Amino acid sequence: MDRKAVRQTRLRQGAGLFILLLAVLAAAPAAAGALERLFAPRADRWAFWDVRNDHSDQVIDHSQWDALLRHYVVKGQDGINRLAYAQFTAEDRQRLDDYIDTMAQRPIRQYSGMQQLAYWINLYNALTVQTVLQYYPLDSIRDIDISPGFLADGPWGKQLLSIEGQALSLNDIEHRILRPIWQDPRLHYALNCASLGCPNLQDRAFAAEDIDAMLDQAAAAYINHPRGVSIESGKLYVSSIYSWFQSDFGGSDTAVITHLQQFAEPALQAELAGIKRITADRYDWALNDAP
Secondary structure: OOHHHHHHHHHHHHHHHHHHHHHHHHHOHHHHHHHHHHHOOOOOOOHHHOOOOOOOOOOOOOHHHHHHHHHHEEEOOOOOEEEOHHHOOHHHHHHHHHHHHHHHOOOHHHOOHHHHHHHHHHHHHHHHHHHHHHHOOOOOHHHOOOOOOOOOOOOOOOEEEEEOOEEEEHHHHHHHHHHHHHOOHHHHHOOOOOEOOOOOOOOOOOOHHHHHHHHHHHHHHHHOOOOOEEEEOOEEEEEOHHHHOHHHHOOOHHHHHHHHHHHOOHHHHHHHOOOOOOOEEEOOOOEOEOO
């Protein structure tokens, strides 16, 4: 078969797969959830970034990002933190750009592991806010279809900046650096994807000196909120995060429930004790926009 015929065959196969996926998505929400689990990025360690200097006493200043969070994060009475995107001034947009540009100039591999951890979390969240602001107003971050690839969705796959000569996307930061190198499930509570179903965007920057406590607090806040965990008529419903990244939480329903119990408040912990399986998962992709 010549190259032209091969290309045509691949195009037909791709079109057929796309039509099949659309049919499945239209058939039932549960099927859509299964597809999202199928295409959730796997942790894939990028060895270049697995370098640190724990003898270093250098500290990274996140005060610019911290000030923006304290000013624009709005804590809702429903327990969800929202961001006042519409209120961002031109000056504060520039401050956000300057912060990200400054972070991109850091020789981050020369810093200690804890400084790196805070750096990557803050940079991920700042890049997400910057990206939303560039396309705002919008209903969902998934409407920002700038990722490369036939079936790509949202902004996560697009390379947004370069650090130490390496072009990076949001997916790279989360799935090739943070998840595989630190292997801490609590990271899912720190990274914000600008959605109501996501764990809260904190109202202050992560700092190396208290990052462990902040991760615990973020985990507890999400797990004890209905969008994280809900028990209805004895059935357990959880955020889709626990489905998409089940391997990070132990790889089974039982392991996920054990993880939830670690951070659950007494009443929820008691209810979880009698549950053996997860009934379903759900997620709200609406933008975390302050009214």
